[in-house]
Amino acid sequence: MIPVRDDLRALEGYHSAQVDVRVRLNTNESPTPPPDAFREAVAAEVSKVEWHRYPDRAAMALRVAIAESHGVDAAQVFVANGSNEVLQTVLLAYAGPGRVVATFEPTYQMHAQIARITGATVVEGERAEDFTLDPAEVERVLTEHQPHVVFLTSPNNPTGLVEPADRVQQLLDFAPGLVVVDEAYAQFADWTALDLVDEDTPLVVTRTFSKTWSMAGARLGYLVGPTWLVAELEKVVLPYHLDTVKQIAGRLALRYVEDMDDRVAQIVAERGRISSELEALGLTVIPSGANFVLFRPDGHDGRAVWQGLVDRSVLIRDCSGWPRLANCLRVTVGTRDENSEFLSALSDVLSASTADFRSHPQTEQNGADR
Known part of the structure; x- marks a missing residue:
């Protein structure tokens, strides 16, 4: 062996x-499936798929649809097989051996898991007894460890707490590297960090189709970030990683807001x-x-x-x-x-x-x- x-x-x-x-x-x-009209629309388009051809490598139609839904440019959108592959791609590009990734525990287990798989060193900040995040602890972790990537999940999994906007801003003010705000559950909360994304800020916001779009079976996720960062992700993602059916399903789902x-x-x-x-x-x-x-x-x-x-x-x-x-x-x-x-x-x-x-x-x- x-x-x-x-x-x-x-x-x-x-x-x-x-x-x-x-x-x-x-x-x-x-708890409920997507509407019947979505199923019918997907079935109609899938019936026309040219199965002998590779999918659109850039997934441009899907990226355009996501970009339009958030009022950003398609070049700011990266899509992959579930938000976990999005996270993995980010960490392949910005973490790895000799680099540090910071999390604030308890939080989504896969952040640290994927970081370690890429060979990065993981440092864990501690939340308070009520699972809130003390600003002093955030400053300590960022100052002491100088992480290349720092994760913040809002709403946090498994606690459900929504991080206040000033906590995200604090990360952006102190973090020496990339800030990743994982918003897998954002539509259930009352604010989003998407409004903070621009070309000059090392911030990405990740989302998934699994929860609110009732598409857990499709495994589709994406991020919104600066165009320069999305371009770097193309260096590490596998070619044709997102199949044609998934691209169709994601694009059509956005019609049923x-x-x-x-x-x-x-x-x-x-x-x-x-x-x-x-x-x-x-x-x-x-x-x-x-x-x-x-x-x-x-x-x-x-x-x-x-x-x-x-x-x-x-x-x-x-x-x-x-x-x-x-x-x-x-x-x-x-x-x-x-x-x-x-x-x-x-x-x-x-x-x-x-x-x-x-x-x-x-x-x-x-x-x-x-």
Whole structure:
């Protein structure tokens, strides 16, 4: 057996529990599909695809459509297979051996994972107990480590917190290198860093079609940044990396903005309902500007709560074993019926847990001591 690179031996791949359940609320997908008109439009165009020809290498029609939706030039847009490939391409161009990438934890795991895969050194800033980001910590990390690339996710995953505009501006003021604002969940929030993108600022904003556009199955993402940066990305991206069908689907999706806005409004309303009901159950709820809610079942074991939900055919994300997220769980906002089933199952699990504690208080205490 040939050994893997020394610097990769300690890494693990990205994992998310795959369990056969009735209600699946663990992967932050859209709970509803795109409109039928979108499906029909895609089918019509795909029927005319010249399958024996390579796709448009520059994906120009898609880039133009994205650019028009944001009021920027197509030369400022880079597209790839999901926002993860966008991030990977940025890090291949601007990170790598001998370079430093900064994150502020907890945050999206793939930022550090991809950075390490490129051979970069990763430094981790620390968030406060409430998961907010202290300006002094930002200044410390940037001044002490002088990162070549710094990531900020807003709304943050897995916490859901929206970073204030002045925090992004602080990064731009202090960072010696590239600032990447990951906005995978931006449409659920109340502001975007896209307005800060220009030719003179080393800032890129990444987006995805997976969430609000209901296209997780397509794996399509993009960034908006300075034209000079987009041109550099072309040096490291593989030729013809974005297939023709994906380019068609992304371009056509942008015609259905009203449908997307309606889905966002429904998810935001359900997010508020979930948060309110979790608080009514006495749980700690982290304010969310995304399509999910992070919470802590205080007085109960998070892993046991997760398993109790699975036993009731409801799957959410168990974050309790992640660094800095002890006893935390994350639920994706689903349809109203799915959310109601989750809340009902959670109430049952918590009630059963409380009843079990009252029946066996000494056993529970001993277990906690261990």
